[in-house]
Amino acid sequence: MSAWPPRGAGLAAALETLPAGQRAALELRVLEERRYEEIARALGCTEVAARLRVMKALGKLARLVRA
Numbered sequence: 001m002s003a004w005p006p007r008g009a010g011l012a013a014a015l016e017t018l019p020a021g022q023r024a025a026l027e028l029r030v031l032e033e034r035r036y037e038e039i040a041r042a043l044g045c046t047e048v049a050a051r052l053r054v055m056k057a058l059g060k061l062a063r064l065v066r067a
Helices: 009-017 020-031 036-043 047-066
Strands: none
Touching (some): 009 047, 020 036, 020 047
16 A cells, blocks of 8 residues: 555545545634534624535535545
8 A cells, every 4th residue: 555645645635636625624613623502603604604615515525535
């Protein structure tokens, strides 16, 4: 089994394809473990919009990584 490309290379490339708002929401939720209320405040949107951004980002990542 080859060590190249690095295991996370596909995920990193997929993350770069996300719109900035989705990527920011996902980073806040996953990497910083913030609550949706905090994400909404940080991004200047509603809590519902923050949830949608995270869900859309996860959906797109899932499709891209499977492809």
